[in-house]
Amino acid sequence: MKQPIRISLAVITVAVAVAVAVGAFGCGTLDNPPITMEPDWDTPRTRELAVTACFDCHSNQTRWPWYTSLPIVSAIAANNVHEGRQELNFSTWDRPQKEATEAGEAIQEGEMPPADYLLLHGEADLSPADKQALVAGLRATFTRSPPLGGEGGTTGGKDGGEGGKDGHDDD
Numbered sequence: 001m002k003q004p005i006r007i008s009l010a011v012i013t014v015a016v017a018v019a020v021a022v023g024a025f026g027c028g029t030l031d032n033p034p035i036t037m038e039p040d041w042d043t044p045r046t047r048e049l050a051v052t053a054c055f056d057c058h059s060n061q062t063r064w065p066w067y068t069s070l071p072i073v074s075a076i077a078a079n080n081v082h083e084g085r086q087e088l089n090f091s092t093w094d095r096p097q098k099e100a101t102e103a104g105e106a107i108q109e110g111e112m113p114p115a116d117y118l119l120l121h122g123e124a125d126l127s128p129a130d131k132q133a134l135v136a137g138l139r140a141t142f143t144r145s146p147p148l149g150g151e152g153g154t155t156g157g158k159d160g161g162e163g164g165k166d167g168h169d170d171d
C-alpha cells in the first residue's frame with residue numbers, strides 16, 4: 001500500500017527535476033535575431049501565405065505564444081524553430097538556404113507545416129487553393145530572388161549588395 005505512493009512520488013520528483021533542467025536550458029532561447037534580408041517576393045500574397053504557414057519556424061519573426069515559455073514546451077519549441085531556421089530562413093536571404101528548393105515539395109507532400117503544429121495553429125492549415133498559390137509563389141520568388149550565396153542555381157552575385165530589403169509591412 002505504501003509502495004505505490006513511494007513510486008509515484010519518485011516519478012513526480014524525477015519529472016519535476018527533468019522539467020527544471022529542460023526549462024533551464026530552454027529558457028532564453030525564444031529569440032528573434034535581426035532580419036538581414038528577405039527574398040524579393042513575387043507578390044505580397046506569397047509573403048502573406050508564407051507568414052501564415054511558415055514564418056513561425058522559418059524566419060526571425062517567430063510568434064512565441066505564451067505557452068512556449070513553459071518548461072519543456074519552451075525547449076521543444078525553441079529546438080524546433082532553430083532547426084527550422086537552419087534548413088530555411090526567409091529572414092536571412094543574404095545567406096545560403098540549403099533547403100529552399102525543397103519548399104514546394106514539402107508543402108505538396110503535406111510534410112510542412114508539421115502536423116503537430118497545425119493542431120495548435122489552425123490558421124496555418126491552408127486550403128488546397130492557398131497551398132497551390134504558396135507553392136507557385138515560392139517557386140516564382142526563388143527563381144527571381146535566389147538566396148545569395150547558395151541553392152536555387154545562382155552562379156554569380158548579379159544583384160550584389162543592392163541594399164538590404166527590409167520591408168515587412170505590406171498588407
Ligand code: HEC
Pocket residue numbers: 050053054055056057058080081083084087088099100101102103104106107111112113114117
Ligand atoms: C512548427 C515549425 C515549422 C513550420 C510552421 C514549418 N516548418 Fe518547415 N521545418 C521545420 C523543422 C523543424 C524542419 C527541420 C526538420 C525536418 O525536416 O523535419 C523543417 C524543414 C523544412 C524544410 C527542409 C526539407 C524538409 O522537407 O525537411 C523545408 C523545405 C521546409 N521546412 C519548408 C517549410 C515551409 C514551406 C513551411 C510553410 C508552408 C514550413 N516549412 C513550415 C519546422 C517547421
